[in-house]
Amino acid sequence: MAVYITNTETGKKEKLRTMEPGVVKMYVCGPTVYNYIHIGNARPAVTFDAFRRFLEYKGYRVIMVQNFTDIDDKIIREANEWGVSFKDVADTFIMEYWKDAHALGIRAANFHPRTTDFVKEIIEMVEKLIAKEIAYVVENGDVYFSVRKFEKYGSLSGKNIDDLLAGARIEVNSLKKDPLDFVLWKSAKPSEPNWESPWGCGRPGWHIECSVMSQELLGDTFDIHAGGEDLIFPHHEDEKAQSEALTGKPFALQWMHNAMIIIRGDKMSKSLGNVFMVREAVRRYGKDAVKLFLLSKHYRTPIEFSPEILEDNKRAASRVLKTLKRYEEKYSYPLVPKRDAWLNEKEAEFIEALEDDFNTPKAIAILFETAKELNRAMDGGDEDKALKAYHLITRVFGSILGIFEEGSYYEERKDTAGEKVLEKIIEIRNKFRKEKNYIAADLIRDGLKELGIQLFDTADGTKWEKIDGGE
Ligand SMILES: [Zn+2]
Structure with a gap:
């Protein structure tokens, strides 16, 4: 049977369409790397990794791209706080991402582009948009996309341009021609990381990077654009607008979005401070439990976390x-x-x-x-x-x-076997303590500490805990 997916753009369940028979080209928006990933970030990664494996089972050749946003306000803020460069922050959390992805058994995509590796291509795309008069430069060197120049704006998120305008916040001192316009290139503030451009030193706006990296790696039109549903507006709407306005071709044939992880009615997000880190979850519950939690609800249904x-x-x-x-x-x-x-x-x-x-x-x-x-x-x-x-x-x-x-059950088996041995050692040490042979008892305690296991003698018997520094 054929594969059916819900296309966000039409809101309907549709047969999977591909540009080339047997090949699925897929772009998934990846994390902004300024911290460890939490369960909410893990949902699209786990969902679309499994979806890709399923397509491969069906015999498709899948070419998957997942980006790392490695320049952004939050990364710069972290870097300033720590007194390091933005690149140090990004490099660190890309490495930490891989550790968490590995712990969850998420396979690497075919390409993991980083925004700052595509600045030249981003500048080229902005130049083309300006040449087509769909984008404009303002006096401080910012470049904006003219939303009104793209007729189909709002078609992905189902928003009406006039409603959007009525609800738009009027920014003080804004140089935009229209409050709906969004930034393609930001002029650099003093001391911010920046790249030279025809409009002065600056850095890319957020949405432009995904348009550029997806089209550079997958072509003007590719098959599936995926990500969390919090990205539908404005991120994906803006990606679609700038790409289609430029090429005149459809950007993605179909769009797939996963719903959010909810905690007591709020979306799990770093800015709300209600996050539960992947690493903590895997340590406490195990990889399979975490994946079961993420996959046992349909991807379009919110999951309540507790x-x-x-x-x-x-x-x-x-x-x-x-x-x-x-x-x-x-x-x-x-x-x-x-x-x-x-x-x-x-x-x-x-x-x-x-x-x-x-x-x-x-x-x-x-x-x-x-x-x-x-x-x-x-x-x-x-x-x-x-x-x-x-x-x-x-x-x-x-x-x-x-x-x-x-591997998952080997892991668990290894663990239970290890724990049994540890319980036995503790039992033997307690015999030594009873006999007041403290030299032997302390040798065991110190030996375990070298391996990263700390013993605590409490009123309820001896407890143990894994500590850092051990193997
Ligand atoms: Zn994106």
């Missing part, structure tokens, strides 16, 4: 992991099962769920059902059926969703 919901997901993930572990302990080297009607139907059911606007909640329900069947097959000694279920969960469903993949 520690309790993550605990629920942790319990659900651990049930599947235990089942996989049980299988692995019984059969060390699972081979490829012979296909039969049951396997084919299960696989088809799962794929059909994803073909229908990437219905991950339905797909995950099928995965859980299959885990139950795996348990039942092992209970009944049905080796053949058990292998089929195991194969489906880890190699088909797991590979597509990026969940319960090979």
